Amino acid sequence: MPVALKNAIVTTTVLLYLFSVSATGFAVLTLSMSSSAGKSSPRRSLKKKSVADNMALKIGLNVVPKKKSGYTHNVGNDAQTETNKVRKVKVPTITWTQNAKDFFWRDNEQSREKANLRNTSRTTTGVPARQRGERQVQVQVQAVANKEEFPLYLLRNVLPPKSLARALSIVLDEDTAISDAEEMEQHERVSGGKVRTLRRSIVSRLKCTTESSKSLPTHVQLLNMIVSGLPVELVEGMPLSGSTKDNGNTSIHKCSNSEHVPTTTHNHSHQYEDGSIVYYRTAGNDFYDTHHDSYAPGDPPRQRQRAYTILLYLRAPPGLPLMGGTEFPRLTPLRQGQTSESKKGRTATTTSTRNQPKERLVVKPRPGDALVWPNFDEDGNPHMHSVHRALSIAPSTPPTTISKGKLQADEIARKDKDNDLMGKIVVNLWFEG
Numbered sequence: 001m002p003v004a005l006k007n008a009i010v011t012t013t014v015l016l017y018l019f020s021v022s023a024t025g026f027a028v029l030t031l032s033m034s035s036s037a038g039k040s041s042p043r044r045s046l047k048k049k050s051v052a053d054n055m056a057l058k059i060g061l062n063v064v065p066k067k068k069s070g071y072t073h074n075v076g077n078d079a080q081t082e083t084n085k086v087r088k089v090k091v092p093t094i095t096w097t098q099n100a101k102d103f104f105w106r107d108n109e110q111s112r113e114k115a116n117l118r119n120t121s122r123t124t125t126g127v128p129a130r131q132r133g134e135r136q137v138q139v140q141v142q143a144v145a146n147k148e149e150f151p152l153y154l155l156r157n158v159l160p161p162k163s164l165a166r167a168l169s170i171v172l173d174e175d176t177a178i179s180d181a182e183e184m185e186q187h188e189r190v191s192g193g194k195v196r197t198l199r200r201s202i203v204s205r206l207k208c209t210t211e212s213s214k215s216l217p218t219h220v221q222l223l224n225m226i227v228s229g230l231p232v233e234l235v236e237g238m239p240l241s242g243s244t245k246d247n248g249n250t251s252i253h254k255c256s257n258s259e260h261v262p263t264t265t266h267n268h269s270h271q272y273e274d275g276s277i278v279y280y281r282t283a284g285n286d287f288y289d290t291h292h293d294s295y296a297p298g299d300p301p302r303q304r305q306r307a308y309t310i311l312l313y314l315r316a317p318p319g320l321p322l323m324g325g326t327e328f329p330r331l332t333p334l335r336q337g338q339t340s341e342s343k344k345g346r347t348a349t350t351t352s353t354r355n356q357p358k359e360r361l362v363v364k365p366r367p368g369d370a371l372v373w374p375n376f377d378e379d380g381n382p383h384m385h386s387v388h389r390a391l392s393i394a395p396s397t398p399p400t401t402i403s404k405g406k407l408q409a410d411e412i413a414r415k416d417k418d419n420d421l422m423g424k425i426v427v428n429l430w431f432e433g
């Protein structure tokens with residue numbers, strides 16, 4: 001069993017790649033992080049290492065690949081399809097709820113034609129009265145138009161300024177989020193025997209309390225704040241539970257069981273599968289290269305699939321989207337007046353883009369805004385258009401400061417000082433299919 005599974009500390013995205021170690025020869029180096037950001041001395045021994053492992057670690061690998069890597073930058077290419085056939089690797093599928101399906105696909109056409117805008121309201125069912133408040137939250141859902149018609153949406157103002165300030169103070173808290181964080185550096189062997197780095201960042205898992213009886217109250221608060229600002233169709237499987245005490249333990253969101261129960265009807269809800277806080281250090285020029293959040297062709301499928309991803313920005317480096325934004329390399333931005341792929345055949349007005357370099361779809365949401373996309377298509381098969389990457393943080397860009405909300409005052413200023421390497425901070429929420 002991969003080391004990380006035993007330790008259950010790293011994110012499950014990382015587990016995906018750790019699985020890849022055995023199947024495709026990924027080389028992964030995982031170091032735990034000291035509580036103070038920037039000092040990255042290993043704090044815990046993850047497992048007793050063999051002489052070979054120790055040697056591999058010295059050269060930056062903890063697994064020396066035996067086979068050619070089955071996962072390359074061009075995920076899902078023909079070679080991999082071939083690899084899949086040879087290995088007979090089962091491709092995972094999921095079942096959508098009607099609501100989630102509607103959210104991602106029903107209004108696509110309409111909403112594009114209506115300036116890509118659609119408003120969704122959510123109710124606050126399940127939140128204790130003292131937290132509920134009376135107003136219904138209006139979430140603005142804006143399609144990120146692309147020629148491939150992939151349902152990528154921007155959710156505006158998931159965290160309003162005050163909540164954003166509170167969220168930042170939580171994720172920068174050394175005693176909670178930061179103390180649990182791990183420094184991740186994953187390496188992959190590519191053709192020619194070269195090794196490339198797939199990812200470098202700090203990751204802290206957003207725990208699910210069914211897994212650990214002592215969950216962090218601040219994590220509950222963070223999840224509550226985020227969930228309150230999300231469209232109801234996306235969080236049905238994650239009712240707000242509040243932070244009431246139950247036998248000394250903080251009760252938390254309903255999480256799915258560790259055993260995956262295949263769903264056969266559309267009447268289920270998408271359970272919260274896992275979450276993470278990802279910190280990108282400016283000085284470390286951190287990034288996360290192209291990957292799918294739930295599936296790597298040729299690799300054994302995850303036990304539980306991540307039907308969709310919600311990626312909430314808490315902090316973004318200033319500057320162009322290319323500085324620290326999220327890129328979708330398989331998607332092409334659709335500018336005003338341009339036509340999507342499916343309409344091309346029906347209209348005579350589109351111009352050929354042959355010989356033109358492919359434009360890159362890069363989005364850098366404002367802090368407090370989130371991206372959401374499905375990792376599986378409408379029929380429940382892996383959607384490879386969802387592959388994405390976190391672009392590197394430009395060197396020497398100072399982190400953005402929090403300009404609104406009372407909470408930022410002294411406390412956050414101090415934390416920022418302690419953590420001024422964290423140029424970008426995002427939260428991933430994954431929901432099971």
Ligand SMILES: O=C(O)CCC(=O)C(=O)O
Nearest residue numbers: 013278325326389390426
């Ligand atoms: O930080 C980003 O832009 C993307 C992060 C991501 O893809 C992940 O953590 O799985």
Ligand SMILES: [Fe+2]
Nearest residue numbers: 291292293388
């Ligand atoms: Fe991702």
